Amino acid sequence: MTTAKRDLHSVFNRRAILISGGSTVVMGAIVSRLAYLQAENLVTDTYTEEARDNRFDQRIIAPPRGILYDRFGEMLAVTSPDYRVFLIPEQVGLKNLEPTIRRVGEILGLPEDVIVRRLRDARGAKRSDPVIIRAGLRWDEFSAINVRLPELPGVRADASLIRRYPYDIAFAHPIGYVQKPNQAEVDAVIAEGDERRAVYLRNPDVRVGKSGLEASLEKTIHGEAGWRMVQVNAAGRVVDEIGGETREPVPGPGVVMTIDAECQRGAMERMAGMSGSCVVMDIVTGDLVVMASSPGFNPNEFVNGISPSRFRELNEDPYKPLFHKSVTGAYKPGSTFKICTGIAAVEAGLPENFRVNCPGYFPFGGRAFHCWKKGGHGTVDFHAAMKGSCNVFFYQAGLRAGQQRIADTARLLGLGQKYDIGVPSVVPGIVPDEAWWKTKRGNEPFPPGMILNTAIGQGDLLTTPLQLAVMMARVASGGKEVMPRLVREGPGIAPAKEARQLPVSADGIKRVLDGMFGVASEPGGTAFRTMGNLELWYDPATNKVVDAPTAPAGHKQVQVGGKTGTAQVRVITAAERGGGVKRNNDIDWKLRDHALFVCYGPVHNPRYACAIVIEHGGTDEERYPGTVGYIGGGSAAAAPIARDVMRLVLSRDPSAQPPANIATLEAGLRRPQTVKGRA
């Protein structure tokens, strides 16, 4: 070996030592960094905490919503366990998806189209997201699935909470329904900056009120969400549900409504096959004992999402089942408005002995304004005019009172205004006067003939069944400002205040009520044939009502006062009148007149006011074969319903019974508990 080579080798050796030493230093740096990370953690716990935050995810537990009770504690909207079966695609495996769903379908007896749809759902879903095969299982179906779970990997059955409406269609409109929040609602919450609520709303178990009291009482009855910490992996998939910290949800408080479920159901049944509305109100407290809108729909169909085709079917039904006619339906009040005209006229100084001769028409401004009775009523006074619903008398009375006074009286009696009873889409209706005309038509001259149309409840007037019930209640109570209410008791609900006296003519009210008594309870009244004998009797000593064909000993007849009305849907032309007005039977259902009836009772001790509107005056034989065909205006189409509803209300007399008390109702209640997953 040469010297040079030895030199080279010694250079190499020196440098190899250097490199080895350098490596040792790097190695030391790495080890100290490792130790430092842990020492840092020992002091601050940073990494331990971050590791825990990573691993645990807060799973929201939707709270049971508050129960809605009727005035006697009957449950109208409840939260109950919903048994359901679902699968997690990635745990089933793509190949087994079809056999698994078919097997579940076989156990539950699902129809082929449902199986096909679920299969499509499962294939389209995110692989880790549960796909619900069937919700709303009966207990036996739930058990049948549960025992077979071991042979169905990836399939699970559990119990979640679902809102149920035991009375199906009867309370669809006042109570409404809950549904999953839609994207627009979530976006709105995000826009408000409430990120936490947005996250909450996205939870698949969360439902929010979409209509009726469910929507307006959302904040009150919703309850407080609970949560459970579950162990998750980075994909957010739950790897362990056990042992995490949990906060149980707080159930929403219950609410007692004013409605009597029995009466409501009776009214709905009575209106089956018809399109219309019936409102019954306590004239002392303003309690809405009945608020029925027909046809109803089944709110239970909406809770887990209604199919688009079914929704379209409901939405396009000419009877408009989704429409809350009691507050959203605005109708011409027809002759029921003569109540307002009459009171206004008396207030304007209509003499006690004021009489009018009715030849069947009234010439005004070069035109003839007709009475409904072709030959006319002859000479009528106030009482007879109410009883026979004479238009000519009320044309003249209206002229005495003037447009403004009639409008003012109508507003005092509750027309033309919105009532916040906790349901959405309440419309104000229209009470026409000069101010209204100005906003509507600007500087066009006020038409002098308007007063005549207004006086008999036609023309531009629009009222809702609820408003008509309020009007009836205020008149029947002798002019008290009764306010309608749908909720009796609940958090944040103030008790009913004593209604103040309205500045309306007491004499006018007396004469109108007298006339209404004639309509329903005196022979010759337009509603006497239906309302004259309710086959209800009361004991003057106890006021107890008995339902019997003839009067028991010592009992007196229960009587009511009422007013019929017919609202024109089409304009009757002069030509038509010349050739004879078409009988309603001969014309299309949609063009037939609306039938109205308002009444109060019992006359000896007024307590209930009732308003009924039957759209297009009766049933459509084509749509509902076997039901009574078209039968005419207010007296024929609406009064028979009023008879049955009033019989039910007067005999049950809900206002006289002790109402339910929320504290008692909720105290003994075993609330449905959230069932922990992992069935």
Added chain:
Amino acid sequence: MTISSMQGRPRGMSERLGRLNWAIITLLCTLAFVGVIMHFSVADGSWAGRPLSHGGRFAVVLALVIGVALLDARMWMAIAYPVYFGALVLLLGVEFMGETRMGATRWLSLGPLSMQPSEIMKIGIVLALARYYHNMDPRNAGTLLWSIPPLLMIAAPVALVMHQPDLGTSMLIAAAGVGIMFLAGLRWRYIIPAGVAAIGGAIAAYFFVLHQYQRDRINTFLNPDADPLGTGYHVAQSKIAIGSAGLFGKGYLQGTQSQGDFLPEKHTDFIFTMIGEEFGLIGAVAVLGMFFVLFLLTMQVSARARTMFGRLAAAGIGLTLALYVFINTSMVIGLIPVVGIPLPLISFGGTAMLTLMTGYAIVLSIDLHRDQSSTRGFLW
């Protein structure tokens, strides 16, 4: 394995087998076994898939390595340049007809074969530089003029690999190459100014040549903590895992970060984090220790080799191993930016294992065929 026992050239097959450096082989096997048990943990306690495939692959490669190690060491010198230039041609091939996977062009398809020429270059650069300095007049080895060819030999593949872009591998090739030049005796008078010039040039370029957006990119690269959900996510999760592990770890199969999939790439580049989380500081240091001993044993082989080629090649392989380990572990604990270098023998992936094991075939071969007259094992 004392020096005195190594008398004469090994002749018979069994004799040669017996003279293999079994200490190195044992360490290689142990590290590969650590890989298998970590893949078992990654797979949530299942043998199917990676754990078996990792172990099986190692067993096959080890058999080949032992077989190749028994061949004459001069064979490696003979193929040094062909391997280097072959790899360089393949790298050019990648440049023009490579396959793009995950945003980088590293793969070359030759018929049914799919390969990464940059991996061959890791061995090629070591062999070629060792060959270059072999038998060189020691007076020339350290001079500037004679350093120009090796610099070019390093620069060409580094430039090509960096263009793929594969920063990690190009750094590895450059560092191994420069390391061999250093070992071969490059004079300090060139090393120091070159180092100063390189650092100064980089700083000057940062401030005066680069645009602001390019500077921003470098800043995030150097400081991943600033962007914990983006670039920094890997490292942040990795630091959480190691930091929360404690001295003894959370226990095998119990790592919450890794078992919960928070840790990305835990079967490849970030497997060291998983070791740290499940076996704690002690486990992590033990694995590092094994690598360090393997490195020292490799340097021992280098020091004992008689020929300059053997010395430089073995040292070059040892250096490559050390760089792999240092870069990988430093990046997972947030000491240096993430560049995508696997932990050899433990991370899943055939290419890196094959590259490193080829290197150790060379080391074992050099060790087996070191000249008996060479007794310069002064270090150990």
